[in-house]
Structures are given as C-alpha cells and as structure tokens.
Amino acid sequence: MKTNNLILLADAYKYSHHKLYYPGTTKIYSYLESRGGKFDSTVFYGLQYFLKEYLEGFAFTQEDLDEAEPFLQQVFGRDDVFDKSKFQYILDKYHGKLPVKIKAVPEGTVVPVKNVLMTIENTDPNCFWLTNFLETLLMQVWYPSTVATISREVKKVVTHYFEETATDGAEAGIEFVLNDFGFRGVSSVESAGLGGSAHLVNFQGSDTIAGSVLARKYYNTDQVYGKSVPATEHSICTLLGEQGELDMFKHVLKTFPTGIVACVSDSYNIFKACEQYWGEDLKTEVLSREGVLVIRPDSGDPVMTLLRIFEILFAKFGFTTNDKGYKVLPPQVRVIQGDGVNYDAIKQMYQALKDNGISAENLVLGMGGALLQKLDRDTQKFALKCSYAQVNGQDVVVQKSPTEMDTIGNITGSFKKSKGGRLKLVKLQGEPTTVLESDCPELEDVMITVFENGEMVNECTFEQVRENAKVLFKQPVL
Known part of the structure; x- marks a missing residue:
C-alpha cells in the first residue's frame, strides 16, 4: 500500500463530512492563522513543499482510489461513510487535479500572530467537502513555520x-x-x-x-x-x-x-x-x-x-x-x-x-x-478554520466563539474565537492586518494565489524566502 496515497492522508472522521455539511452547501472557504504562542510573530514557510510534493498535478490516480476504498470500509466497519464517487468525480472531470484555490502570504514573510496566513476554497461546487478534507495535510505547515x-x-x-x-x-x-x-x-x-x-x-x-x-x-x-x-x-x-x-x-x-x-x-x-x-x-x-x-x-x-x-x-x-x-x-x-x-x-x-x-x-x-523537535502545533497555536460558505445560494459568514470556564469557575470569552467572512491581509501603517475582502479596497492583499486547480502559481525561490525573513542589523533592545 502506498504511504503517500492522498486519499488516505486525512483524519478518518473527515470522510463523513460530505454527508454532514448542510444540504445545499456548495462552497467552503477556510483560513490558516497562528493564534498566539511563545512569539509575537510567525515566519510562514513550508507550504510550497506540501503543494509540490502532495497536491500538484495529478494528485491521485484510479489505482489510489481503488486501493483506498476497501481500506476505508475496514476503518469504519460500514459502507455508508466513505463515498468513492466523490473522488471518482475529480478523477473523471479533472483527471485527479484538485479543484481548489489556495492563497498565502509569500513564504518567509513575518506576520504578527492572530492574522491570516493562508486561505483555501473549492472551485467546483460539487467539491465543497474537499476544502477541509485537505486540512490534515496542509496544517502540517505549522512545523516548518x-x-x-x-x-x-x-x-x-x-x-x-x-x-x-x-x-x-x-x-x-x-x-x-x-x-x-x-x-x-x-x-x-x-x-x-x-x-x-x-x-x-x-x-x-x-x-x-x-x-x-x-x-x-x-x-x-x-x-x-x-x-x-x-x-x-x-x-x-x-x-x-x-x-x-x-x-x-x-x-x-x-x-x-x-x-x-x-x-x-x-x-x-x-x-x-x-x-x-x-x-x-x-x-x-x-x-x-x-x-x-x-x-x-x-x-x-x-x-x-x-x-x-x-x-x-x-x-x-x-x-x-x-x-x-x-x-x-x-x-x-x-x-x-x-x-x-x-x-x-x-x-x-x-x-x-x-x-x-x-x-x-x-x-x-x-x-x-x-x-x-521540542515544539508542537501549540508553540505558535496554529489553526485552520472555516470562515465563509455558500449554502443554497446564500453567502454565510461562518465563525465560532466558544464560551469557556476558567479555573475558578467564571464564564469567559474564548481564545479560540475564530474569524468570520472572506479575508485578506493588508498593511495598515506598515503592519500586516487581517480585514474582510470587502474592506480597504484601496489596499492590496499581501496574500497571493499559489495553487489553483492542480497547478502551482507564483512559485518562490529559497533566496526570496530568506530575503523576506531577513533580520536587519540594529535590532531593538530585547
């Protein structure tokens, strides 16, 4: 069995989501951010590796799909969770090229925490489930970042x-x-x-x-x-x-x-x-x-x-x-x-x-x-969350805002409150800041399209990454 079969590179529970999204859902748009952590800013790096290694071109084959089907039936012990036809559709219509669009800040960019670093959305309404299916793999960008x-x-x-x-x-x-x-x-x-x-x-x-x-x-x-x-x-x-x-x-x-x-x-x-x-x-x-x-x-x-x-x-x-x-x-x-x-x-x-x-x-x-090695996803508290959807032709702002209880029993707001709407990253007074796409129309989005419908767009060189992350001499006193 191939260890890099894309169809098997997701958390098991995600294979049920094509049924669990509300009927009429045609668009899922999600974003990645560093919600906080040990350092006040995060260097975004590593996405290009994951895109080129796992998603670029024909991301999976008929052989991959035929291999995955009986395996996943054993995972769930039932045949009504994994739906082979969802992936077969991508094979038949796109030859295995993934109908998603990914925007991201240029790699090496240093972004203050609590700001959008990347967005992903499906480009085919039948593949709304694909956006967050890819979360498991793409989230691993937390490590090189x-x-x-x-x-x-x-x-x-x-x-x-x-x-x-x-x-x-x-x-x-x-x-x-x-x-x-x-x-x-x-x-x-x-x-x-x-x-x-x-x-x-x-x-x-x-x-x-x-x-x-x-x-x-x-x-x-x-x-x-x-x-x-x-x-x-x-x-x-x-x-x-x-x-x-x-x-x-x-x-x-x-x-x-x-x-x-x-x-x-x-x-x-x-x-x-x-x-x-x-x-x-x-x-x-x-x-x-x-x-x-x-x-x-x-x-x-x-x-x-x-x-x-x-x-x-x-x-x-x-x-x-x-x-x-x-x-x-x-x-x-x-x-x-x-x-x-x-x-x-x-x-x-x-x-x-x-x-x-x-x-x-x-x-x-x-x-x-x-x-x-002595780091984890919570070192900089990376998360990928849905912030926008289309359901039955209607735009939906998607957001979570959990109520939490602290150690002495007080009800508080949540650190895990997510952003809502379609997002962009702009520079306000020179500082990267997350706003809605409709806000600040005069300001250019720092994020650029890097992947669309199976193809790499705007590849970067390692020299560009290093230049973006450069630490200038004459640092402020710590």
Missing part, C-alpha cells in the same frame, strides 16, 4: 548581543552562529528536511543535510545553503582513552592543519583540556594555524561552564579588547556550545558573556532537539 520562527527569534537575540558587544564588522559571521544539530533527534527524514530547511531560512550553519536537499528540490535554487566544518565526536576523542586524549587532539590538528576544525573536549575534563592540552601543550600549534580551532564543551551547566572556559582561554591565549570594551580571543580560537541549547538558554548565555565583559563573537552554538 514554527522552526523558522524559533530560528529567526534566536537570530534576533544573537544580532542584539553582537550589536552590544562584538567588534564592528563581526556581524558578517552571524549567519554561522546557530548550527543545526537536529537531524538525529527528529521523528523522520521528512521532518529533518522540513525543519532543517526552515532553519536555513535564517542561518547557514547546519549538519542536517536533508534541509539543504529539500530547499534545492522544492524551492528552485541551485545553492546549498547548509554549511558545515570538520568536527570530532566522542567516539574519536575517547578512542585512546583518557591518557591518549592529548594524542587525539594532536591528530586532529595534524589532519586539518588549515581552516576551521571543531573538537569536542569534555570527554574527561574540559577545564584540563583547555588549560593544559590546548592552552599549553598545543598552544603554539593552535596559534600558528591558518584557521580556527573551535573548542566544544558538551556537558555541565552551559553558563557556568562557558564562563570558566573563557576565563581559562583568555589566560592562556590572551585577548584583545574591542572598540566596545569586550574581550575577544585570538582569531585562531573560538568556542561552540552544543549542549543544553534552547531559545531561553541562548539569551542567558549571551547575557552572562556580556555581564562578564566577553564579546558575543567568541561563541557559536549548536542546537538540536530544541530547534527541530
């Missing part, structure tokens, strides 16, 4: 501390400050591709090759955006035991005598490694390299460990004081923190460096699970 959002928020933090403490001109290296270490920690190869490419919207440092592969294949670019460097792991640095750690460090420097090389140095005692091995035994070799040794701690409290490491490295390798008054290691030595790294920890680490007179340019980061 949320990764791109987290990554961008980290970039804002990094940019802020570079502005405050780094040498003028060092901001050119920000693209490589946050490195994606998340491939092994995600739930699937597809997640690695989606999440890894979402990180590349903001940074270029990455060990998740699947992200670069997806960006090239689905976002019309010849570039490989994910860049990496030679680096050790514990299986290398512990190969000769504790007594042989220095020999392994020597071997690392000998193997890559130039360029950047990263070496995990906490296999036994990170402070001894920094003070004796790197800072004394190999000091001359390190400082004479045409390249950078990046020392990696991988255990302990990140803040306290980093402060002690920098204290040792400054004492052993010396430092300069930049024009902002912060210490900077010689250009041949840097540190990468890849353990215990998340958005909040990053702010704590860079603030601790600043408080101790250490420039942000001394430190780069590796982020794994917290970047690609």
Whole structure:
C-alpha cells in the first residue's frame, strides 16, 4: 500500500463530512492563522513543499482510489461513510487535479500572530467537502513555520548581543552562529528536511543535510545553503582513552592543519583540556594555524561552564579588547556550545558573556532537539478554520466563539474565537492586518494565489524566502 496515497492522508472522521455539511452547501472557504504562542510573530514557510510534493498535478490516480476504498470500509466497519464517487468525480472531470484555490502570504514573510496566513476554497461546487478534507495535510505547515520562527527569534537575540558587544564588522559571521544539530533527534527524514530547511531560512550553519536537499528540490535554487566544518565526536576523542586524549587532539590538528576544525573536549575534563592540552601543550600549534580551532564543551551547566572556559582561554591565549570594551580571543580560537541549547538558554548565555565583559563573537552554538523537535502545533497555536460558505445560494459568514470556564469557575470569552467572512491581509501603517475582502479596497492583499486547480502559481525561490525573513542589523533592545 502506498504511504503517500492522498486519499488516505486525512483524519478518518473527515470522510463523513460530505454527508454532514448542510444540504445545499456548495462552497467552503477556510483560513490558516497562528493564534498566539511563545512569539509575537510567525515566519510562514513550508507550504510550497506540501503543494509540490502532495497536491500538484495529478494528485491521485484510479489505482489510489481503488486501493483506498476497501481500506476505508475496514476503518469504519460500514459502507455508508466513505463515498468513492466523490473522488471518482475529480478523477473523471479533472483527471485527479484538485479543484481548489489556495492563497498565502509569500513564504518567509513575518506576520504578527492572530492574522491570516493562508486561505483555501473549492472551485467546483460539487467539491465543497474537499476544502477541509485537505486540512490534515496542509496544517502540517505549522512545523516548518514554527522552526523558522524559533530560528529567526534566536537570530534576533544573537544580532542584539553582537550589536552590544562584538567588534564592528563581526556581524558578517552571524549567519554561522546557530548550527543545526537536529537531524538525529527528529521523528523522520521528512521532518529533518522540513525543519532543517526552515532553519536555513535564517542561518547557514547546519549538519542536517536533508534541509539543504529539500530547499534545492522544492524551492528552485541551485545553492546549498547548509554549511558545515570538520568536527570530532566522542567516539574519536575517547578512542585512546583518557591518557591518549592529548594524542587525539594532536591528530586532529595534524589532519586539518588549515581552516576551521571543531573538537569536542569534555570527554574527561574540559577545564584540563583547555588549560593544559590546548592552552599549553598545543598552544603554539593552535596559534600558528591558518584557521580556527573551535573548542566544544558538551556537558555541565552551559553558563557556568562557558564562563570558566573563557576565563581559562583568555589566560592562556590572551585577548584583545574591542572598540566596545569586550574581550575577544585570538582569531585562531573560538568556542561552540552544543549542549543544553534552547531559545531561553541562548539569551542567558549571551547575557552572562556580556555581564562578564566577553564579546558575543567568541561563541557559536549548536542546537538540536530544541530547534527541530521540542515544539508542537501549540508553540505558535496554529489553526485552520472555516470562515465563509455558500449554502443554497446564500453567502454565510461562518465563525465560532466558544464560551469557556476558567479555573475558578467564571464564564469567559474564548481564545479560540475564530474569524468570520472572506479575508485578506493588508498593511495598515506598515503592519500586516487581517480585514474582510470587502474592506480597504484601496489596499492590496499581501496574500497571493499559489495553487489553483492542480497547478502551482507564483512559485518562490529559497533566496526570496530568506530575503523576506531577513533580520536587519540594529535590532531593538530585547
């Protein structure tokens, strides 16, 4: 059985909706939004992948339909739920091309929460049921959008501390400050591709090759955006035991005598490694390299460990004081923190460096699970809801507004109140704002048509996505 049979890529209950919509329904129009969450704005990214991978062209075949019918009859244990004729109609009339229209903000666009990001509607009145049938699949855009959002928020933090403490001109290296270490920690190869490419919207440092592969294949670019460097792991640095750690460090420097090389140095005692091995035994070799040794701690409290490491490295390798008054290691030595790294920890680490007179340019980061896996749909509270319909020839504004009870028994309004009507996103005083299609006729809709009746429209390149999401230098103080 095909795992990507579109007819089987929906929540099971949706197969009954063709009967449950009120008789006479001919149009269902729904919208996607981020209703709130950890961050005040959301980066929209990943829709083009889902459209090209699952919906573009002939989305399903007769073979897919014939395979799905007996399977779904077993799912429900009855033959009056799944109606093969609904899909047969699309095959016979459109050859499997889906009669829907999707509009969306250009990918990479940063939109304040509680605003429309995408709309979808059926273009054939007989396929009103199809709009929200596709919700299950299209809703998964929450994942790359949320990764791109987290990554961008980290970039804002990094940019802020570079502005405050780094040498003028060092901001050119920000693209490589946050490195994606998340491939092994995600739930699937597809997640690695989606999440890894979402990180590349903001940074270029990455060990998740699947992200670069997806960006090239689905976002019309010849570039490989994910860049990496030679680096050790514990299986290398512990190969000769504790007594042989220095020999392994020597071997690392000998193997890559130039360029950047990263070496995990906490296999036994990170402070001894920094003070004796790197800072004394190999000091001359390190400082004479045409390249950078990046020392990696991988255990302990990140803040306290980093402060002690920098204290040792400054004492052993010396430092300069930049024009902002912060210490900077010689250009041949840097540190990468890849353990215990998340958005909040990053702010704590860079603030601790600043408080101790250490420039942000001394430190780069590796982020794994917290970047690609420790998130869910509620991180930014994504939802797709119907807001407009046509029933028996009448326009209907569709909206929910639940009554809720709080923890002490008071009846309150609902966070989950949805929008009603046909929507567009406009810029009011430069700020993206959701209004009805009929409002502000002089203002252009930020959303553009990206998919219609089985065909891609207005494809974007990965370069355009990155440009839309760009974090400008001179960020406001956090």
